[in-house]
Amino acid sequence: MRIEVDRDRCSGAGQCALTAPELFDQSDDDGTVVVLDEQPLPALREKARRAAALCPNSVIRLV
Amino acid sequence: MSMSSSASLSPVSLPMQRSSPLDPPAGYRCLREEEPVSRLAFPDGKVGWLLTRHQDVRALLADDRFSADRRRVSSPVRRFPIRPDAPAVRAGSLIGMDPPEHTRYRRMLTRYFTVRRMRELAPRIEQVVSEHLDAMERSGPPADLVPAFARPIPSLVICELLGVPYRDKATFQRCTSVLLSLDASEDEMAAARDELWQYMLDLVAAKRQHPDGALLGSLIQIDAADAGLSDERLAGIGQLLLAAGHETTANMLALGTYALLSHPDQLCALRQQVDLVDSAVEELLRYLTIVQFGTVRVAREDVEFAGRCIRAGETVVASLTAADRDPVQFPEPDELDLARPAAQHVAFGHGIHQCLGQQLARVEMKVAFSALFRRFPRLRLAVRPDEVPMRNDMFIYGVHRLPVAW
Numbered sequence: 336m337r338i339e340v341d342r343d344r345c346s347g348a349g350q351c352a353l354t355a356p357e358l359f360d361q362s363d364d365d366g367t368v369v370v371l372d373e374q375p376l377p378a379l380r381e382k383a384r385r386a387a388a389l390c391p392n393s394v395i396r397l398v
Numbered sequence: 399m400s401m402s403s404s405a406s407l408s409p410v411s412l413p414m415q416r417s418s419p420l421d422p423p424a425g426y427r428c429l430r431e432e433e434p435v436s437r438l439a440f441p442d443g444k445v446g447w448l449l450t451r452h453q454d455v456r457a458l459l460a461d462d463r464f465s466a467d468r469r470r471v472s473s474p475v476r477r478f479p480i481r482p483d484a485p486a487v488r489a490g491s492l493i494g495m496d497p498p499e500h501t502r503y504r505r506m507l508t509r510y511f512t513v514r515r516m517r518e519l520a521p522r523i524e525q526v527v528s529e530h531l532d533a534m535e536r537s538g539p540p541a542d543l544v545p546a547f548a549r550p551i552p553s554l555v556i557c558e559l560l561g562v563p564y565r566d567k568a569t570f571q572r573c574t575s576v577l578l579s580l581d582a583s584e585d586e587m588a589a590a591r592d593e594l595w596q597y598m599l600d601l602v603a604a605k606r607q608h609p610d611g612a613l614l615g616s617l618i619q620i621d622a623a624d625a626g627l628s629d630e631r632l633a634g635i636g637q638l639l640l641a642a643g644h645e646t647t648a649n650m651l652a653l654g655t656y657a658l659l660s661h662p663d664q665l666c667a668l669r670q671q672v673d674l675v676d677s678a679v680e681e682l683l684r685y686l687t688i689v690q691f692g693t694v695r696v697a698r699e700d701v702e703f704a705g706r707c708i709r710a711g712e713t714v715v716a717s718l719t720a721a722d723r724d725p726v727q728f729p730e731p732d733e734l735d736l737a738r739p740a741a742q743h744v745a746f747g748h749g750i751h752q753c754l755g756q757q758l759a760r761v762e763m764k765v766a767f768s769a770l771f772r773r774f775p776r777l778r779l780a781v782r783p784d785e786v787p788m789r790n791d792m793f794i795y796g797v798h799r800l801p802v803a804w
Binding site for chain 2: 346347348349350352353354356360361362363364365366367385388389391392393
């Protein structure tokens, strides 16, 4: 699994950073998503899926 | 896809009659089951649409064929327009903006409300909560939880975050309360809006003289370099964040306490299992969904949506309350179950306008509920449940008063 994000469409709601803080943070400049780990270990994949499903702008893609 | 003719549907009016204080009006359930995309008659005489399914509400709020421009929408509950030309309605009020203007404002503000920054605020929130519990303990029981706890805590926190003097709370609390009331006349609304607007303009002028490190002062300093923020825009931002920051969380705290006291088994579980608080807060947000008349969008063009044809210029009401009781998304939706996975709720909205302050609200609720029931393990209503006056007359649902004892 690899995490891809489209920061242009991110509105910084923070759902990802709340749900999977191991994988996502928010930029200090504009609050948009920062991926901390693009290739999550198996133990974190479920969290990555949950973060993607909660994103209000469908910014996170898991490929 | 074939589309039904909208003419075949007769318009309904927004369900507003609750038969029980913790459940949405029963009319929503009927609509969701029988006519989930229904024609809606607005008080201004226009006809638009009402959405009651979770999937449709989410789809609408993420669909850029619909605009959030408040000058063009009809209100589902008010007869008169929100004075479309008033500067106070437009400047800086990002909830009524579309991209790219919205994106610019949102990006500028989001960094003040990130998950990380809100977590850093937790110790200060704990201190504020603890001081208010001390005061309750000194003067009670009984106490009215609304003025003693639910209202001052988020008010004080948002004031500190924005740099608004808390001593001015009487002014802004009174004004926002009029603006969010269904019973206020057009004149009363205009007076409250003008007073709040002048208050914010004066505050912005004072911050320009003596900028501080809080949000408004910080925006002024950042902006000195590239000069895009007029006093009106700063006042509009301040006004929106101030109102949103204290009204919503205040009502979640008081109504949430009422809900927990009405479900003793759930409250007991929360007391015994401290780490249940994260999912408890999501479930309370879902179960109570206090933005009770939903959120509105207007079609920019003729749009095919959920099998219907929505015409350009028609207003669509997304019922957040109905969506959060949709059994397709939440099995047994009318049960309060603090352990359920409820995070897909739309209590904070969805799409680009999803609540900017949601991470602040979460931290405030986690800290406040935990501390309240830890301090007063025997907290109870001091009146009968049916004697608690509910906010059926306000945009944000909740309780007007919550007499408690311990």
